[in-house]
Amino acid sequence: MIPAPKRAHWSAAGHTALDRDTALEARPGTEGVARWLRATVGAATGLPFPERGDGANRVVLGIDPELPPEGYRLVNDDGPCLIEGGDAAGVFYGAQTFRQLLRPDAFRRAPVSPLGWDVPQIAVEDSPRFGWRGLMLDVSRHFTPKDGVLRYLDLMAAHKLNVFHFHLTDDQGWRIEIRKYPRLTEVGSWRARTKFGHRASPLWEEKPHGGFYTQDDIREIVAYAAERHITVVPEIDVPGHSQAAIAAYPELGNTDVIDTTSLTVWDSWGISANVLAPTDNTLRFYEGVFEELLELFPSEFVHIGGDECLKDQWKRSPAAQARIAELGVGDEDGLQSWFIRHFDTWLTARGRRLIGWDEILEGGLAEGAAVSSWRGYAGGIAAARSGHDVVMCPEQHVYLDHRQAPGEDEPVPIGYVRTLEDVYRFDPVPPQLTSAEAVHVLGTQANLWTEVMEDHARVDYQAFPRLAAFAEVAWSVLPAPAERDFADFERRMAVHYRRLDALGVGYRPPAGPLPWQRRPGVLGRPIEGAPPNR
Numbered sequence: 001m002i003p004a005p006k007r008a009h010w011s012a013a014g015h016t017a018l019d020r021d022t023a024l025e026a027r028p029g030t031e032g033v034a035r036w037l038r039a040t041v042g043a044a045t046g047l048p049f050p051e052r053g054d055g056a057n058r059v060v061l062g063i064d065p066e067l068p069p070e071g072y073r074l075v076n077d078d079g080p081c082l083i084e085g086g087d088a089a090g091v092f093y094g095a096q097t098f099r100q101l102l103r104p105d106a107f108r109r110a111p112v113s114p115l116g117w118d119v120p121q122i123a124v125e126d127s128p129r130f131g132w133r134g135l136m137l138d139v140s141r142h143f144t145p146k147d148g149v150l151r152y153l154d155l156m157a158a159h160k161l162n163v164f165h166f167h168l169t170d171d172q173g174w175r176i177e178i179r180k181y182p183r184l185t186e187v188g189s190w191r192a193r194t195k196f197g198h199r200a201s202p203l204w205e206e207k208p209h210g211g212f213y214t215q216d217d218i219r220e221i222v223a224y225a226a227e228r229h230i231t232v233v234p235e236i237d238v239p240g241h242s243q244a245a246i247a248a249y250p251e252l253g254n255t256d257v258i259d260t261t262s263l264t265v266w267d268s269w270g271i272s273a274n275v276l277a278p279t280d281n282t283l284r285f286y287e288g289v290f291e292e293l294l295e296l297f298p299s300e301f302v303h304i305g306g307d308e309c310l311k312d313q314w315k316r317s318p319a320a321q322a323r324i325a326e327l328g329v330g331d332e333d334g335l336q337s338w339f340i341r342h343f344d345t346w347l348t349a350r351g352r353r354l355i356g357w358d359e360i361l362e363g364g365l366a367e368g369a370a371v372s373s374w375r376g377y378a379g380g381i382a383a384a385r386s387g388h389d390v391v392m393c394p395e396q397h398v399y400l401d402h403r404q405a406p407g408e409d410e411p412v413p414i415g416y417v418r419t420l421e422d423v424y425r426f427d428p429v430p431p432q433l434t435s436a437e438a439v440h441v442l443g444t445q446a447n448l449w450t451e452v453m454e455d456h457a458r459v460d461y462q463a464f465p466r467l468a469a470f471a472e473v474a475w476s477v478l479p480a481p482a483e484r485d486f487a488d489f490e491r492r493m494a495v496h497y498r499r500l501d502a503l504g505v506g507y508r509p510p511a512g513p514l515p516w517q518r519r520p521g522v523l524g525r526p527i528e529g530a531p532p533n534r
Helices: 031-045 088-101 146-158 215-227 243-248 280-296 312-316 318-327 332-348 378-385 420-424 456-463 466-475 486-503
Strands: 007-018 023-026 058-063 072-075 081-085 117-126 132-138 163-167 231-238 301-305 353-357 370-373 390-392 441-448
Touching: 023 031, 031 058, 031 088, 031 215, 058 088, 072 088, 081 088, 088 117, 088 146, 132 146, 132 466, 146 163, 146 215, 146 456, 146 486, 163 441, 215 231, 215 280, 231 280, 280 301, 280 332, 301 332, 312 318, 312 332, 318 332, 332 353, 370 378, 378 390, 420 466, 420 486, 441 456, 441 466, 456 466, 466 486
Parallel strands: 023 058, 058 081, 132 163, 132 441, 163 231, 231 301, 301 353, 353 370, 370 390, 390 441
Antiparallel strands: 007 117, 072 081, 072 117
């Protein structure tokens, strides 16, 4: 099983057969899980799982409030197979384990074999280590159509991940319909061409790239995620990473420094110097954006980015300098902090919480804000010690766009080598934190930045199998990193690869990339040596 459960043992020596008479009994609060089981396991096995049945030939779903939130108990012995959870989410995760106890063909969409189905007689009791077990998907650099997003929600659910961080805006594209500001998608969702490879590459894909999600698409994604007990956390990046928005509405930029009407959606990678102007007009504009966003996403947290905001234009802008003096914030870092604090206050007044990348620490952390600690552990440590909640996602450990092995065969190699074993030995809670400080670590998140992932096959290759290792880190209570049994994890992965095959995941094989997974001649940016563990 992946992720590994807390406790599992054989309840008897045999197996229980499933057949067309095997009933699926959903007790109150578990009806959604029953629908999911019939739609997935029912489709793969060809079994109808009728609602009513007699005797032991049943799978029974129920809620046991004595179990912890998201925790579950699965017992299959001589009686009915019982899957109980502390809540509906726990029952759902127990159902995911039930699916893994079947052979890998249970992960297909239709039956492929005349063989019968059985479940080992086993008892499992399990609950997660962290409440935030996240995956971030960047759909701005390369757009993922709606069906691809739904597919990744299914892959997350299969690995018991429960937070989908949806990176919707950046310099290279605006991906969500905002009805008040239609040019955000009419102009901001398309770029004329795209850099192929790292930004230093001489190669270009000379065709338009883009796309966006309508508000009904977003509603569908959020509902689909909720059925799988996944919370969707949207990200609208401010005040940096905003060139696509400025291209659509030039008045949002620093018009006293550059001709913002000449800007287009950026076609290359890196950090754009074109950032939002710190004006009341900009604040009102983005309040309008967030008003529509809150109607679509019920999540507690809203991510506002806050990272990599170059201050060069603010330093040269008389209007920005006048704003610094007016507000008494001292410098450009203080101006960014003011910007973030404004939206922290705005979101708090509407019952939501702001979360941003760890640059929001610069100039003073907004009260009540949480931090996505990406530049290592340091930002998360500082935030936790200040009493702020943290999601640990340090780039040197869980940025899955980083290459998986040394050598020329790795496609468009970016960053440090982060192997499957490296990810498996990651721990989200740094030893520098006391137990009282560590409670502020909400959990952890793996990030998929898609500059060099032009399609779903490239995303699959970078995500898997490392996302399976990450899922175990996020869910399971593991020994200290150096003491973890990676050989046992590899043994379990041998079966899990067959599940990924059934799901159609184009993962990196253990022996290295297949010929069609390589990108010979496409420039990356590998960094040699071990990454800093800061």
